[in-house]
Amino acid sequence: MAEKTLNPFEIAQQQVKAACDKLGTPPEVYEILKNPIRVLQVSIPVKMDDGSIRTFIGYRSQHNDAVGPFKGGVRFHQDVTRDEVKALSTWMTFKCGVVGIPYGGGKGGIIVNPYDLSEGELERLSRGYARAIAPIIGEKIDIPAPDVGTTGQIMAWMVDEYEKTTGRFEPGVFTGKPVSYYGSLARTEATGFGVAIMARYAAQKKGMDLKGMPVAIQGFGNVGSYAAMYMEEMGAKVVAISDVSCTLYHEDGLDIKAVMEYAQQNKTKVITGFSGAQKELDRNAVLTLDVDILMPCALENVIKSDNVNDIKAKIVCEGANGPTTPEADKIMNEKGILVIPDILANAGGVTVSYFEWVQNLMRYNWTFEEVQEKQEKSMNKAFDDIWALMNEHQVDMRTAAYMMSIKRVADAMKLRGWY
Numbered sequence: 385m386a387e388k389t390l391n392p393f394e395i396a397q398q399q400v401k402a403a404c405d406k407l408g409t410p411p412e413v414y415e416i417l418k419n420p421i422r423v424l425q426v427s428i429p430v431k432m433d434d435g436s437i438r439t440f441i442g443y444r445s446q447h448n449d450a451v452g453p454f455k456g457g458v459r460f461h462q463d464v465t466r467d468e469v470k471a472l473s474t475w476m477t478f479k480c481g482v483v484g485i486p487y488g489g490g491k492g493g494i495i496v497n498p499y500d501l502s503e504g505e506l507e508r509l510s511r512g513y514a515r516a517i518a519p520i521i522g523e524k525i526d527i528p529a530p531d532v533g534t535t536g537q538i539m540a541w542m543v544d545e546y547e548k549t550t551g552r553f554e555p556g557v558f559t560g561k562p563v564s565y566y567g568s569l570a571r572t573e574a575t576g577f578g579v580a581i582m583a584r585y586a587a588q589k590k591g592m593d594l595k596g597m598p599v600a601i602q603g604f605g606n607v608g609s610y611a612a613m614y615m616e617e618m619g620a621k622v623v624a625i626s627d628v629s630c631t632l633y634h635e636d637g638l639d640i641k642a643v644m645e646y647a648q649q650n651k652t653k654v655i656t657g658f659s660g661a662q663k664e665l666d667r668n669a670v671l672t673l674d675v676d677i678l679m680p681c682a683l684e685n686v687i688k689s690d691n692v693n694d695i696k697a698k699i700v701c702e703g704a705n706g707p708t709t710p711e712a713d714k715i716m717n718e719k720g721i722l723v724i725p726d727i728l729a730n731a732g733g734v735t736v737s738y739f740e741w742v743q744n745l746m747r748y749n750w751t752f753e754e755v756q757e758k759q760e761k762s763m764n765k766a767f768d769d770i771w772a773l774m775n776e777h778q779v780d781m782r783t784a785a786y787m788m789s790i791k792r793v794a795d796a797m798k799l800r801g802w803y
């Protein structure tokens with residue numbers, strides 16, 4: 385039976401409520417956390433290459449800044465909605481809390497398929513968005529970054545436009561920038577690397593050997609491709625990857641670097657037609673293959689009541705934000721599938737965004753190894769803390785992650801006198 389609601393914002397609220405109840409926080413805590421502090425909607429006029437004007441709707445949602453400036457990516461996707469952006473900003477607050485970085489949660493988005501635009505149109509849209517949200521962002525206020533459909537180049541355009549608009553030199557106002565323009569080494573790889581190290585750590589906890597272990601990964605963008613690359617480097621066998629075009633499968637493992645090169649050659653970055661696969665399956669097939677680890681690294685609500693019983697993986701490591709519905713989550717927990725929740729599994733991106741911001745503010749330049757070492761230390765600690773809390777309270781890993789994080793945010797709100 386289809387689930388009643390798949391509204392990501394309602395799901396985010398349910399997750400926060402469940403953890404507040406488990407923690408026994410005063411009712412004021414959920415009352416404050418149930419809605420973003422501010423949601424800005426903008427209409428961005430863009431001069432198209434044919435001379436016409438098209439307007440695009442964009443959002444910036446600022447969920448909570450008790451701990452520090454709002455932080456979170458900007459999504460360019462045709463299915464962006466106001467509620468999706470609100471949900472993503474809520475998840476950001478607790479993701480930053482999980483890894484203990486001094487930020488609150490924010491998120492932005494524009495309703496657009498970026499692949500439909502020329503490079504010039506994309507630049508004008510990105511600059512228009514930066515101008516439109518300039519009054520509510522800043523290096524110490526709200527720091528956007530890349531998400532689905534956005535890139536380092538887009539961040540560089542946005543910094544440039546923000547600086548022109550405000551007249552201030554503030555390279556740290558956006559993170560995820562190209563390395564040659566105030567970016568950090570290891571940021572591009574960070575989210576996928578984090579997903580891979582969290583899966584490796586979980587496998588270790590379950591006494592499973594990563595060598596030759598079959599893995600399936602949904603989504604082959606920034607997160608999915610690097611998660612696949614690092615899983616392969618760690619000795620696992622990535623038998624399946626997918627994107628909107630198809631699932632590629634090879635029982636002996638796909639050559640991930642070769643698929644990455646292949647995808648880079650297409651404007652739309654699709655993987656279909658790669659010659660090194662044994663079979664091309666339907667794009668949804670990736671979720672239910674016979675593997676030990678499944679990594680959903682695309683969009684929300686892909687593991688749901690109508691496919692959850694077909695999932696064979698023992699570990700699900702959520703590279704995407706919100707890939708599992710509450711009902712599917714409950715079923716996986718009952719079946720003993722270990723779900724590493726998004727707010728931990730994909731926290732590597734924002735963690736290294738924080739390192740980029742620190743380097744920008746302090747004019748430091750850290751090496752690739754230094755950044756990855758700091759990232760791994762921070763994420764492993766978060767994993768250990770959540771694992772301990774999970775065992776202490778006999779809850780699933782997601783609830784434990786929210787409990788840890790909500791406590792940090794609630795303490796900050798209390799000390800600031802918000803309740």
Ligand SMILES: NC(=O)C1=CN([C@@H]2O[C@H](COP(=O)(O)OP(=O)(O)OC[C@H]3O[C@@H](n4cnc5c(N)ncnc54)[C@H](OP(=O)(O)O)[C@@H]3O)[C@@H](O)[C@H]2O)C=CC1
Pocket residue numbers: 530531532533534575602603604605606607608626627628629652653654655667681682683684703704705706730731733734
């Ligand atoms: N980038 C980051 O640093 C972070 C991202 N995340 C989350 O990770 C997820 C992926 O983000 P990111 O990799 O940056 O985004 P990208 O835009 O780089 O990639 C998204 C990928 O998902 C694929 N995809 C979209 N719809 C489907 C579908 N129905 N079935 C299979 N694949 C699909 C896309 O395919 P195609 O290219 O063919 O369209 C693409 O491969 C999102 O949930 C994002 O919020 C979380 C933390 C940080």
Ligand SMILES: O=C(O)CCC(=O)C(=O)O
Pocket residue numbers: 455456457458479527528529530531559560705730731733734735737
């Ligand atoms: O790097 C960042 O600041 C945010 C990344 C992001 O949007 C996310 O973690 O979902």
